[in-house]
Amino acid sequence: MGGALPLGDPAPSDGLLPASAAVGASARDFGVYLHVPFCRVRCGYCDFNTYTATELRGASQHDYAGQAISEVEAAGRILERSGVPDREAATVFFGGGTPTLLPADDLVRMLRAVRSTWGLAPGAEVTTEANPDSVDAAYLGRLAESGFTRVSFGMQSAVPSVLATLERTHDPERVPLVVQWAREAGLDVSLDLIYGTPGETLANWRTSVEHAIRQAPSHISAYSLIVEEGTKLARQIRRGELAPVDDDVQAEFYELADDLLTEAGYGWYEVSNWATDDTHRSRHNLAYWRSQDWWGVGPGAHSHIGGVRWWNVKHPSAYGDRIRAGDSPAAGRETLDTATQEMERVLLLTRIREGIPIDSLGALGRREVAGLIADQLIDARAALSGSIELTRRGRLLADAVVRRLLAD
Structure with missing residues (x-):
């Protein structure tokens, strides 16, 4: 959800898809991605389509769940009118931003709209991303009782100095608490880590990976930090305030993570992802890698149905205007x-x-x-x-x- 929107043809205001999108659809899985574009603070490395309170230009977090629900309901009608056969959602993923900045009941309402529009397939995987400081036991319990099955915590690091460079706001000691609360609620847990932060040492990285392993999540992601142009971190590096990590050191970080995770019983299934077994792989992300179908809801969200790809307007204010007017929020699309x-x-x-x-x-x-x-x-x-x-x-x-x- 980062960077500028891609080039493409203008999307029609009614959102209808070409006939080619329906071809072979019954043989493909269908998933739903719901983008929640709000963050309490903007991390210096982030170029995702996210907004703090001062950047909303009249858009409201309070109104957002209703707008997303309107898009879900419109999506059901668009797929039907485009001749795409009905399919239950095999996976649902709430990403951001920080979805858990919204009240739990807002996420529950959005999931309810997905269920009423398409239905959920038996054993559907329903995930939300969360920051460790954005949830408590009651919040996670509310999600679990409403059909969420999985939570992915943005742990990133267990070392305070690394978190400070990344401008992450949580205390690393909170991670064991939120993992325990999620597990008690019956949710599967994934932890996300980032390596290659300027100033991070191999010993720092070992501390973070070992800390994640001690929490015994069913899934761990480890992503190399990408310094994106236009971010605060890129400007800091360009000014010489921070030193970037070179490719050889990045490789050492990756190899250490793979060693530690393999020794702890995790198996890699995608370049940056490890799981305790095949049943705990991220099925939603696998659908992306396997070019299945998904509808992306929210500002800047991307969708893909049968080789047709489109993307929504980026800003929450523009998105809200489109939804209130009854128009598709799609800004552009392409047929691959x-x-x-x-x-x-x-x-x-x-x-x-x-x-x-x-x-x-x-x-x-x-x-x-x-x-x-x-x-x-x-x-x-x-x-x-x-x-x-x-x-x-x-x-x-x-x-x-x-x-x-x-x-x-």
Whole structure:
């Protein structure tokens, strides 16, 4: 949800999709993403489509749940009128921003709208992101009793100096508390970590990973810090106030995390994600990587149905205006051509542990397989079984692997 909106064709005000979006839809999973664009403070590294109270320009957090519900209800009508067959939502994900800045009842109302519009598939995964300082036991209990199944806490680090550089506001000692409350409520728990913060040492990173492991979540994500242009952190680095971490050190952080997580019984299933077993993988994120269908609700949210991709207006004020007028909030869209869909298929599936079938690659891509094995970028045994599976070295150089597989 970060950066400028992509280029594309203008989206029609009624939001109707071309007939191609319906082709094969019954064979694809359907998910719903609900973007909550509010944050108490803006972290210096963040370029997501989020807004603090002083940046809302007349938009109101109080009104937001009702606006999102209106989009959900309109989405149901649009898909029906576009000939897309009815499908229950297999996954629902509340992201942001900080969804849990809204009252728990607002999130519950939004989930209720998803359920009444599409239904939830049996065993549906329903996740919300949360900051450790934005929830308490009662809040998490309310979510769990209303159908949420999972919470993803933005822990980021267990080291106060690293959190301060990232401008995260929570006390690391609160993480065990919120994990305990979530577990008592019956929610699965994921912890998100970030490595490569300026000034962070390998010992700092070890402390954070080990602290996360001690909480025994079912899922841990570890993301390399990306310094995005236009952020406060980028300006601090450009002025020499902070020193960036170089690529070799980033690789050391990743290797340490993989070692510690593997020793603790976690298995990698995507380049930046580990789970205790297959049942605790993030099914919503897997749907993205597998190019399934999803409707994105909220300012700046992106959607994808059958090779048609679109994105909403970015600012909550403009979003609210569209919703009140009864217009689609979509700002632009594109229909992906065959070449683009193939490129994205290879790019995304290669990141997953199961990888991509070798016989689905182009001729030149298939010819690269032997060299990728020789360079220790893909697993030889998996290749003999007919699929691409990245080695750890391959995970660190995943973009280079993809370029070679797309040699056609």
